[in-house]
Every structure is written in structure tokens, then in C-alpha cells.
Amino acid sequence: MATALHTCMLCEAVCGLTVEMEDGKIGRVRGDEDDPFSRGHICPKAAAIADVQGDPDRILEPQRREGGRWQPVSWAAALEEAGSRLAEVQRNHGRNAVAVYLGNPTVHSYSALLATPFFNRAMGTRSRFSATSVDQLPHMLASLEMFGHQVLLPVPDVDRTQYFLMLGANPLASNGSLMTAGGIARRLKELRDRGGRLVVVDPRRTETAAAADQHLTIRPGTDALFLLALLHVVFERRRVDLRHLAACSDGLASLQEAAARFPPERVSAHTGIAASVIREVAGAFVSAPAAVAYGRVGACTQEFGGLAAWLIVALNAVTGNLDREGGFMFSTPAADLVGLATRTGDRGHFGVWRSRVRGLPEFGGELPSATLAEEIETPGEGRIRALVTFAGNPVLSTPNGGRLDRALSRLDYMVSIDLYRNETTRHANLILPTSFGFERDQYDLAFYALAVRNAARYARPLVRPPPRVRGDFEALMDLALAVRRHGGGRKGRALGLALRAVRTLGARRFLDLLLRFGPHRISLRKLAQNPHGLDLGPLQPQLLSRLSGRRLQLAPALFLRDLDRLAASLERPAPNGDLVLIGRRALRSNNSWMHNSERLVKGPEGCALLVHPEDAAARGLREGGRAKVASRVGTVEVPVAVTADVMRGVVSLPHGWGHARAGASLSVAADHPGASLNDLTDDQAVDALSGNAALNGVPVTVTPA
Ligand SMILES: Nc1nc2c(c(=O)[nH]1)N[C@H]1C(S)=C(S)[C@@H](COP(=O)(O)OP(=O)(O)OC[C@H]3O[C@@H](n4cnc5c(=O)[nH]c(N)nc54)[C@H](O)[C@@H]3O)O[C@H]1N2
Ligand SMILES: Nc1nc2c(c(=O)[nH]1)N[C@H]1C(S)=C(S)[C@@H](COP(=O)(O)OP(=O)(O)OC[C@H]3O[C@@H](n4cnc5c(=O)[nH]c(N)nc54)[C@H](O)[C@@H]3O)O[C@H]1N2
Ligand code: SF4
Ligand SMILES: [Mo]
Numbered sequence: 001m002a003t004a005l006h007t008c009m010l011c012e013a014v015c016g017l018t019v020e021m022e023d024g025k026i027g028r029v030r031g032d033e034d035d036p037f038s039r040g041h042i043c044p045k046a047a048a049i050a051d052v053q054g055d056p057d058r059i060l061e062p063q064r065r066e067g068g069r070w071q072p073v074s075w076a077a078a079l080e081e082a083g084s085r086l087a088e089v090q091r092n093h094g095r096n097a098v099a100v101y102l103g104n105p106t107v108h109s110y111s112a113l114l115a116t117p118f119f120n121r122a123m124g125t126r127s128r129f130s131a132t133s134v135d136q137l138p139h140m141l142a143s144l145e146m147f148g149h150q151v152l153l154p155v156p157d158v159d160r161t162q163y164f165l166m167l168g169a170n171p172l173a174s175n176g177s178l179m180t181a182g183g184i185a186r187r188l189k190e191l192r193d194r195g196g197r198l199v200v201v202d203p204r205r206t207e208t209a210a211a212a213d214q215h216l217t218i219r220p221g222t223d224a225l226f227l228l229a230l231l232h233v234v235f236e237r238r239r240v241d242l243r244h245l246a247a248c249s250d251g252l253a254s255l256q257e258a259a260a261r262f263p264p265e266r267v268s269a270h271t272g273i274a275a276s277v278i279r280e281v282a283g284a285f286v287s288a289p290a291a292v293a294y295g296r297v298g299a300c301t302q303e304f305g306g307l308a309a310w311l312i313v314a315l316n317a318v319t320g321n322l323d324r325e326g327g328f329m330f331s332t333p334a335a336d337l338v339g340l341a342t343r344t345g346d347r348g349h350f351g352v353w354r355s356r357v358r359g360l361p362e363f364g365g366e367l368p369s370a371t372l373a374e375e376i377e378t379p380g381e382g383r384i385r386a387l388v389t390f391a392g393n394p395v396l397s398t399p400n401g402g403r404l405d406r407a408l409s410r411l412d413y414m415v416s417i418d419l420y421r422n423e424t425t426r427h428a429n430l431i432l433p434t435s436f437g438f439e440r441d442q443y444d445l446a447f448y449a450l451a452v453r454n455a456a457r458y459a460r461p462l463v464r465p466p467p468r469v470r471g472d473f474e475a476l477m478d479l480a481l482a483v484r485r486h487g488g489g490r491k492g493r494a495l496g497l498a499l500r501a502v503r504t505l506g507a508r509r510f511l512d513l514l515l516r517f518g519p520h521r522i523s524l525r526k527l528a529q530n531p532h533g534l535d536l537g538p539l540q541p542q543l544l545s546r547l548s549g550r551r552l553q554l555a556p557a558l559f560l561r562d563l564d565r566l567a568a569s570l571e572r573p574a575p576n577g578d579l580v581l582i583g584r585r586a587l588r589s590n591n592s593w594m595h596n597s598e599r600l601v602k603g604p605e606g607c608a609l610l611v612h613p614e615d616a617a618a619r620g621l622r623e624g625g626r627a628k629v630a631s632r633v634g635t636v637e638v639p640v641a642v643t644a645d646v647m648r649g650v651v652s653l654p655h656g657w658g659h660a661r662a663g664a665s666l667s668v669a670a671d672h673p674g675a676s677l678n679d680l681t682d683d684q685a686v687d688a689l690s691g692n693a694a695l696n697g698v699p700v701t702v703t704p705a
Pocket of ligand 4: 104131135
């Protein structure tokens with residue numbers, strides 16, 4: 001049996017794969033034992049790459065909607081139409097009348113990542129949206145404010161730490177996020193085997209919490225309070241030690257003043273964590289030879305996500321764990337986009353302009369996705385009339401997806417670049433299909449920058465793409481060029497020349513240049529000659545050189561100003577029997593788009609509401625029965641799973657479901673529709689500081705259906 005090597009492009013763990021090839025077709029997929037980074041790790045989703053690739057529902061040539069019917073069209077005709085319609089909207093109503101939404105798989109495709117800056121520049125619209133603002137924006141904002149660079153993100157040095165404090169993350173299901181670490185379960189087990197401690201802070205006893213030394217059940221949305229109380233204890237015990245960062249950091253006194261306002265005794269009732277436990281955790285954190293605090297989706301997609309993201313970095317910094325072995329560290333990736341952006345002066349920005357309707361701040365040139373629907377609906381100068389989506393499904397993935405769903409049907413024109421006609425792209429006038437999976441080469445430009453050990457792996461395509469799809473890079477560049485050809489987008493001859501030059505260069509040669517001029521000076525050829533991947537060594541302290549003359553800001557004014565809002569939350573009455581809703585992820589699911597793989601959706605229904613036994617009893621809900629869940633914006637009906645794993649007063653539902661909407665073409669998913677969590681989450685509920693969606697902690701009422 002012939003085998004070939006590839007890299008999984010589904011999640012951030014970037015597992016090396018060994019793929020059995022039968023007559024040029026994809027066979028069984030296994031973990032590559034010889035990959036020095038992922039060491040043979042794999043999860044059930046890897047086998048489903050082939051399911052998506054060979055899915056009968058996949059779109060294999062451009063599709064044009066004529067009323068309710070879809071007709072195949074040539075790429076030339078498709079680009080001609082899209083270019084002229086988008087250009088027309090921009091000419092008549094201004095460039096911002098065309099919006100762009102980039103979805104999560106953009107970050108998993110180096111060719112998309114390299115094209116999007118050019119695409120955005122060419123379209124020249126400020127109506128840009130992405131999955132960032134329903135995800136990691138607060139972490140990026142903390143990096144921007146503290147390190148002066150929005151994508152200089154620290155990662156936990158999991159392999160060398162002795163104390164891992166994890167907030168709002170469940171890597172045993174998600175396989176890690178802003179922490180690329182193939183085989184995270186093994187790495188966490190190794191941490192405990194060497195005498196280290198794993199402490200998980202989560203309203204639910206997750207798979208990861210169950211495998212931890214300690215699980216702290218926290219009330220949703222109160223992580224910032226908990227973190228301030230930890231800092232309070234660190235200052236109180238005079239355990240501050242900034243080490244090499246002391247001479248180049250500002251704001252320690254302000255941070256201390258802030259923490260002084262939030263002693264453990266003050267936040268205990270609200271967080272649901274006893275003051276004695278907070279003191280004990282703070283003591284253990286400062287006493288560990290190396291410790292790291294890390295937070296993810298649960299910590300940042302909530303009402304105080306910005307504060308939580310800042311305080312996580314601050315806690316690591318003042319305990320001497322920032323930029324130290326076993327702490328919160330920075331990678332040295334072979335293709336270093338942060339270094340490149342620093343040299344070109346593109347460090348990011350925040351709040352330089354605001355959204356038209358609600359006045360929400362831009363971040364790195366993007367507006368919060370929570371405001372997309374109202375920007376389409378609200379009349380006036382600058383209203384969004386046309387939309388381009390790339391690798392996204394915001395109807396299922398952004399708050400109040402029901403409202404966005406209705407808004408999309410009111411657009412004058414919409415183009416989607418995607419593999420499927422899903423809940424979002426069904427609204428498009430045109431769908432442009434791309435290659436996928438083993439049809440492509442793979443290099444994880446974004447994720448090696450977030451890896452817990454420096455590594456690099458390049459995979460060549462294993463099979464030819466279908467004849468009428470294009471690469472992500474080509475699809476984006478060709479669309480941009482078509483819009484400009486018709487007089488839309490940003491003007492200028494130099495830009496036109498640059499776009500054509502980049503299109504001709506191609507994504508692969510572009511990547512090669514980034515690698516050759518990167519810190520390890522590796523060519524793509526050399527990587528291709530080492531198909532199991534290269535180990536480039538453990539993470540190295542480097543913050544001082546990354547700051548390039550700037551100072552580390554421990555207490556940026558932006559965050560300090562938000563503390564009164566946090567303090568005010570302490571005055572709110574205690575919950576009186578109402579429930580709040582949080583999200584979750586499952587190993588066999590990937591956001592909204594893997595439910596068309598039979599092998600991933602078979603078995604018990606994934607989209608069930610977890611309810612604590614006492615909350616269930618109080619409402620007459622029973623295991624296996626159905627519940628009606630209602631929020632300010634919508635109502636869904638879902639099966640109930642009664643479990644003491646979720647804390648009292650909290651219910652949990654996974655996102656990415658809700659495949660019963662007419663007009664999508666996902667035949668397997670339609671048989672396992674579930675309901676969309678984001679038909680309940682509220683587009684008006686954002687972290688007022690950052691504009692990120694507050695997807696967790698949604699007030700709901702639950703009744704038997
Ligand atoms: N199998 C699978 N893997 C995935 C994905 C997937 O859909 N499926 N998606 C990928 C993507 S896009 C991402 S961004 C990552 C995300 O990776 P993670 O952040 O690890 O993923 P989640 O499982 O959403 O973990 C969030 C946790 O936060 C908890 N939580 C909710 N509210 C709060 C709160 O207020 N405070 C605290 N402390 N905890 C809270 C939830 O109970 C949940 O356990 O996963 C990636 N990997
Ligand atoms: N309530 C709640 N909502 C959430 C979350 C949560 O925890 N709770 N998590 C949020 C997070 S972290 C994220 S990242 C977002 C994700 O939100 P989105 O990115 O909007 O949605 P996805 O479900 O990832 O949809 C990805 C789309 O890309 C297509 N696709 C896949 N691969 C490719 C490719 O290579 N090229 C192209 N052109 N298309 C491709 C798929 O067919 C699919 O249509 O969801 C967010 N929504
Ligand atoms: S853990 Fe992530 S990268 Fe690894 S096989 Fe599963 S989906 Fe792919
Ligand atoms: Mo995400």
C-alpha cells in the first residue's frame with residue numbers, strides 16, 4: 001500500500017498525517033508517527049477530510065442563483081458578473097457599501113492568508129468583518145495594547161510548565177487554540193507525570209476539567225474578577241517579580257492599584273469561587289518553579305473578555321512567567337509574519353474609526369461581526385448593500401444569526417467563496433468554489449506562530465483538484481482584479497500593478513520568500529525534503545527584541561478605564577433562579593461545517609442542552625425530553641441532557657448546528673439538524689470594551705417543550 005504525507009487543516013493542532021493511497025485515491029488516514037511535533041496524534045475528524053473532499057454536496061464549479069434555482073456558470077462569466085455588480089454598488093453608493101466577511105478556515109489556508117491583505121486593499125472598503133470578533137479579538141487587543149503588536153500572541157509553554165492555570169478552554173475537545181500543540185492530552189498528562197498541576201476554571205466539568213488536578217467552577221463572565229483577585233493576592237504577598245522585564249515595563253503601580261480594588265472576599269460570591277480557594281491558587285501559582293495562566297474562548301467571548309485577556313498576560317508578567325521557560329512564551333516561526341509586519345510598521349490599530357450604526361470600534365481594520373446585520377438593515381449613507389463571504393458561515397456562527405439570515409436576503413448582491421451551499425452561502429447570487437484538503441499543499445503560516453515548540457512542516461498536494469475549482473489565493477485575487485476592472489475598489493495604477501504581480505508570483509513562491517527571509521532561513525524546497533516536518537527547538541525568551549525599543553505596558557489606560565464597568569457588575573443582584581447559557585465544542589464537530597460527514601454525525605445527537613439536575617427538577621425537565629430555550633432574540637427547541645457536570649444556574653449548548661434552514665444543500669447535515677446556539681445569542685451583547693461578541697453568559701428561560 002502506497003502512503004503519502006500531509007498535514008491536517010481542520011484545527012489548530014496541525015497534526016501530521018499518513019495517508020494511504022489506493023490507485024491515486026485517498027484511503028485510510030493515520031497519524032504520522034515520525035512527525036516530531038504531533039508524534040502520531042490524530043482525532044476522528046482527520047478521516048473526514050476525505051468526506052468533505054469527495055462530498056457529493058460539495059460545489060465543484062461556480063454556481064449562479066436564478067430566483068430559487070442554481071445553474072453552473074464558467075469562471076469567466078462568474079467573475080464578469082461579480083466584478084461588474086460589486087463595482088456598480090461601490091460606484092453608486094461608495095466603497096463601504098460592499099462588505100467582506102472572512103471565516104475561520106482562512107487562517108488554516110496559507111494561500112488565503114497571503115491573498116486577503118491584497119484583497120482587502122483592492123476592495124477598499126471599511127465594511128470588513130471576520131470570525132475574529134466572535135473569537136480571539138480580546139487576546140489580540142491585549143497584545144496590541146501591552147506589546148504594541150496585535151498578532152504577537154504568547155502561548156503556554158506546556159511542555160516545561162509546572163503549573164497550568166487554564167480559563168475557559170477545553171483542549172481535550174478543541175485540541176487547543178492559540179496554543180498549537182499536537183497531542184495536547186499527552187502533553188497535559190506529561191505535565192502531571194512530572195509533578196506539575198493542571199487547574200481548569202470553567203462553569204462546566206469539561207473533558208479537560210475531568211483530567212485536571214483541580215476544577216474551579218466559575219460563574220460565566222466573571223473571569224476578570226477572579227484574575228484581579230489573584231493579582232490582589234500576588235501584590236499583597238509581595239510576590240511581584242518582573243525579572244528581565246522590570247527595566248522595560250510601565251504601569252506596575254497602576255496594576256497594583258487596580259488589583260487592590262478586588263480582594264478575593266469581594267469577588268467570591270460573584271465568581272462562585274471561595275476566597276480561600278482564590279488565595280490558595282494564587283499562592284500555588286507564585287510558588288511554582290514555572291507557571292502559566294492561559295485563557296481561550298470561554299474567557300474572551302464574554303461581557304468582560306477584554307479585561308480577562310489583559311489580566312491573563314498581566315498575571316503571567318508580574319509573577320515572572322512572561323517570556324520565561326515554562327511560562328507564557330513567544331514562538332520563532334520559520335515564516336515570521338509578526339517580524340514582517342513590525343518592519344513594515346503594520347502593528348495593528350484599535351478604535352481609529354467606529355461602525356456607522358452602533359459606533360462599535362474597528363480592530364485592525366475590521367468591525368465587530370455582531371453589527372453586520374444592522375449595518376445591512378439600517379438605511380442611510382454607507383448602508384451595506386452587497387457582501388462577499390470567504391470560508392465563513394456567519395448565519396450559524398455570529399450572534400443573533402436569525403437576524404443576519406433575514407438581513408442577507410435583503411442584499412442587492414452577494415458572492416460567496418466556499419465549498420458548500422450552506423446556511424449563509426444559500427443567500428449568495430454566486431458561489432465560487434475552491435480546492436480543499438489533500439488537493440492542496442499545506443503550510444500552517446498562522447499556527448506555527450502559535451506553536452508550543454518551534455516547528456515547520458510543508459505538505460505537497462496528494463491529488464489533483466477537480467477541474468473547475470480554484471485555489472483560495474487565485475479565487476480572491478481574481479475577484480479583486482475583476483472588481484477593479486469594472487471600476488470598483490480602490491483606484492491607482494501602482495495598486496493594479498502590485499495586484500497583478502502578486503497574482504503572477506503565486507502563493508507558493510510568496511511563501512518560499514517568507515521562509516527564506518525568516519528567522520530560520522529555510523527554503524520551501526528544504527521543507528519539502530523533510531516531509532515529516534522539522535523540529536526547530538523549544539521556545540526561546542525574546543520579548544525584549546520583539547518589543548523593538550518599546551516598553552511593555554502592564555496597565556494600558558484602555559483597560560483601566562473599563563474597571564468601573566466591571567466593579568458595577570458586582571452591584572448587580574445575585575441570580576434569582578434565571579439561567580445563563582454558555583457554549584461548548586465536541587471532538588467530532590468543527591464549527592458549523594463538518595456535519596455533512598456521516599461518520600462524524602452518527603451516534604447520539606450532538607446538539608443537546610446540558611442542564612444541572614436541580615435546575616432540571618425545578619423546571620420539570622427530564623433526561624431525553626425536549627426543552628424550549630428562549631432568549632431576548634429567539635427560541636429554539638432541543639433535547640435535554642441532565643448532568644451535574646454543568647454548574648447550577650448554567651445551561652450549555654454547542655454552536656454550529658441548525659441545519660434545517662431551507663435552501664442549503666447539505667443532505668447529511670439536514671438529517672441531523674440540531675438547533676443554532678446563535679439563534680439565542682444576542683447581537684446587542686458585546687464586550688463594551690473590545691466589541692467582541694459576548695457569546696457566553698446569555699440570559700435564557702428554559703421550559704419543557
Ligand atoms: N472539535 C473541535 N475542535 C475545535 C473547534 C470545533 O468546533 N470543534 N473549533 C476550533 C476553534 S475555531 C476554536 S477558536 C477553538 C476553541 O478552543 P477552546 O477555547 O478550547 O474551545 P471550547 O471548547 O469552546 O472551550 C471554551 C470553554 O469555555 C467554557 N466557558 C464558557 N463560558 C465561560 C466563562 O465565562 N468563563 C470560563 N472560565 N469558561 C467559560 C466552556 O464551558 C468551554 O468549556 O477550538 C478549535 N478546535
Ligand atoms: N455561540 C458561539 N458561536 C461561535 C463560537 C462559540 O464558541 N460560541 N465560536 C466562534 C469561533 S471561535 C469561530 S472561529 C467562528 C467560526 O465561524 P465561521 O468561520 O463563520 O464559520 P465556520 O463554521 O468555520 O465556516 C467555515 C466555512 O468555510 C468553508 N471552508 C472550509 N474550508 C475552506 C477552504 O479551504 N476554502 C474556502 N474557501 N472555504 C472553506 C466551509 O464550507 C464553511 O462554509 O464561530 C464562532 N461562533
Ligand atoms: S486534532 Fe485537529 S489537526 Fe489533529 S487530526 Fe484532529 S482536527 Fe486534525
Ligand atoms: Mo475560532
